[in-house]
Amino acid sequence: MHELSICQSLLDQARQIADQNKAGIETIVVLIGPLSGVEAPLLAQAFSIARQAAGFPDTELEIELSSVRIRCRQCGSESKVPNNALLCGSCQSWRVELISGDEMILKSLVLIEKPAVMVKAG
Amino acid sequence: MxxxxxxxxxxxxxxxxxxxxxxxxxxxxxxxxxxxxxLLHENNHMAAHNREHFNRHNVLALNLMSSPGSGKTALLEATIKALGSKYRIGVVEGDLETENDAQRIRAQGVPAVQITTGQACHLDAHMVHDALHELDLGSLDIVFIENVGNLVCPASFDLGHHANITLLSVTEGDDKPAKYPVMFRGSDLVLLTKSDLLEYLDDFDTQKAKNHVRHLANAAPVLTLSSRREETLKPWFNWLDAMVKAHQKNQNIAPTMQPDGMALHSASTS
Known part of the structure; x- marks a missing residue:
């Protein structure tokens, strides 16, 4: 269950960005691929625990999922493939490069003005 | 990084x-x-720091991963016995509890630091960083980091090492790479261990195991060996020799995980 460690790291990073912008965090958007080693349902579950401990009880996590896609180094064709069979859909070669599917990315944050902080104009 | x-x-x-x-x-x-x-920005930052630290001392760092009981410590014992006079070896041991593995390594006459992770199912770069304070890198050539026995979580954490070695013992089943694709896709070397037991098993096909690794688009060498049969260890020692030489020539060696990400990053900073 390394998802909890990942959530803590994610929230630390989000906090730094929010602090730099003097804002609160409404939503954290992450992009997860099947080959990242992170399970989206476990990440969501871990996040609901970690956000309390990190002092962000109202922050939501939005998980975008990518699919495993490869490009064949032999014939050049692109295919969408299962997680454990990275074989070219056209020529069946395993000499392929991954073009998506291993992402574990903090994509964006939706920031909101901190209600307690009043910013004076000028 | x-x-x-x-x-x-x-x-x-x-x-x-x-x-x-x-x-x-x-x-x-x-x-x-x-x-x-x-998502592991902090960990990756620390891992880069660890790698610089290893490189400054010209130390090759290798991350050993596998399920529990597939023979990581036994492989290290056999390796130290055979190569202990050729290379100055140090070991970082990761387990949830006990000093047992570090004691086994120290009994071979080399320094070992035990990390007990408590409930954590993997090592991370910060734990390894702390452990490195207890090793004199200046007097070492190779540091083996024996990760927590687990085929899932350790795959996601860069420790600052130079290559990933994954062990798969022949009693575990030849389809493990298909079941744990994240781990085996990121392996720079796969070792099929306990090969002395192959004659008793009718359901482990080394070629099938290798094919499963290839099906993850991984061209890493797959070697079959037994830590109890020194004559089977030669290809593993050759791989080690080649890695030590490659690292001496080029310190920018890193686990072959995300070459495209690395390429893009260097392009954007150049």
């Missing part, structure tokens, strides 16, 4: 990085800020 893209940028999502508009405002006036860094 990639701090901004987190080494997870592939051609499929590269457009996200190159798009304009770092900070865009949504319709209702909220600010949406684009970040695009690895």
């Amino acid at each position: 990639c701090e901004t893209c987190g080494c997870t940028i592939t051609p499929g999502n590269a457009h996200l990085v190159t798009d304009e508009g770092h900070l865009a405002h949504t319709k209702d006036g909220k600010a949406s800020i684009e970040v695009l860094s690895s």
